[in-house]
Amino acid sequence: MDWLIDPSLQEYCELAQEFEPCVRQALSKVLAWVFFVYSMVGTLVSIYVIGFFMVTGITVFDDGKRRYKPMRLKVSYVLVMFYVFPIFYAAFIKDILAMSDRRKKREREPEYTVVIES
Structure with a gap:
């Protein structure tokens, strides 16, 4: 737990029987790691x-x-992709996952269709 809550703060919380500062620090560190991972994936x-x-x-x-x-x-x-997309990529995740599939599908389809009537 030392990586999550400072040992001196942990001792204070145990002695004073007041756990709110410890919970706040733990929540703060967990949220910081979640945002860090989210931004790295976005990058x-x-x-x-x-x-x-x-x-x-x-x-x-x-x-x-x-x-x-x-x-x-x-x-x-x-x-725009470098500056804004790492933050908002979650809204476009379906489009991102489908990018290469759509490209391959378009390459297989003929670009023009010729209809011959007699």
Whole structure:
């Protein structure tokens, strides 16, 4: 428990029979670790999404289709992904997981359909 609650605070809580400071410190450390893990996963997801964009040209929001984008939109996409996406990646987790599947599905489908009537 020493990693979670400071030993001197733990002694105080036991002597004074007041456990609120110990509970607050424990909760604070647990929440700090949860937020740390969440942000690290978000950073890794952002690196994956940006790498996927660099290799294929497909963004999270493109629905598996590669679209023409001017350079200013490409740069802004990368900057936004680096700064904001590690925080909000949980809202787009289904799209992130489906990115490569949608791309593979689009590659197998023909782009144009020709109908010949006689």
